[in-house]
Amino acid sequence: MRVLLVEDEQPLAGYIAAGLRKHGFAVDVALDGRTALDKCGLTPYDVVVLDRDLPEVHGDAVCRQLAREGTARVLMLTASGTVEDRVDGLTLGADDYLGKPFAFSELVARVRALVRRSAPARPPVLRAADVVLDPARRTAERGGLLLRLTPKEFGVLERLLAAGGDVVSAETLLDKVWDEHADPFTNAVRITVGTLRRKLGEPPVIETVTGAGYRIRP
Numbered sequence: 001m002r003v004l005l006v007e008d009e010q011p012l013a014g015y016i017a018a019g020l021r022k023h024g025f026a027v028d029v030a031l032d033g034r035t036a037l038d039k040c041g042l043t044p045y046d047v048v049v050l051d052r053d054l055p056e057v058h059g060d061a062v063c064r065q066l067a068r069e070g071t072a073r074v075l076m077l078t079a080s081g082t083v084e085d086r087v088d089g090l091t092l093g094a095d096d097y098l099g100k101p102f103a104f105s106e107l108v109a110r111v112r113a114l115v116r117r118s119a120p121a122r123p124p125v126l127r128a129a130d131v132v133l134d135p136a137r138r139t140a141e142r143g144g145l146l147l148r149l150t151p152k153e154f155g156v157l158e159r160l161l162a163a164g165g166d167v168v169s170a171e172t173l174l175d176k177v178w179d180e181h182a183d184p185f186t187n188a189v190r191i192t193v194g195t196l197r198r199k200l201g202e203p204p205v206i207e208t209v210t211g212a213g214y215r216i217r218p
Helices: 010-022 033-042 059-069 083-091 104-118 151-162 170-177 188-200
Strands: 002-006 026-030 047-051 073-078 096-099 126-128 131-134 139-142 206-209 213-216
Touching (some): 002 033, 010 026, 026 033, 047 059, 059 073, 073 104, 096 104, 126 151, 131 151, 151 213
Parallel strands (some): 002 026, 073 096
16 A cells, blocks of 8 residues: 655654554655655555645645546645634545544554545455455464564555455555665565565465466465
8 A cells, every 4th residue: 555645844754654654554755745746646646645734835736636636545634623624625625634633543544444445345354265364453364373474575465365366566566565765676576475475384375477476366
């Protein structure tokens, strides 16, 4: 799940980004509205967490443009949480609105809810044979045994299970599970798939489709 966080207060942006990454999101950061629009023009984000009071381009203008393009869900953040401000934010085209200060667990829940709305409907728990993954609880198991996965391994497994047997390219995995700092020529996906295969054990679950990517047969 790829998220763009737009927040001009750098310490706060770092704190929020680090927290979202711990919950399995791939997070890019923009410190002003112009940079946010530039990043959205290059990367298909699932959700944009958008502060309202931004330099360069105001958050309201960013929200309007993203709403017109319809490429990402927008969760607007603001220090003012009055009913009038919430109505204004939603009128601008935001999909959700959260006032500061906020409980981090609520932010995570709202981002996850927007991700679900932006993607095709899928079961709340993903399964293939004896592999079960629960995105909400961040748990994965095989044959009833809990798997201890890193955030990247969990993200790869979630993407492969959600594909329902379709092939997922390494480029798609890199785009959705990693962030903008990932080297496009890196072998991180291949290495992560390799460690994930070892943790899943036998018989093999993840199939390599030469020249195309990876899949898990349903």
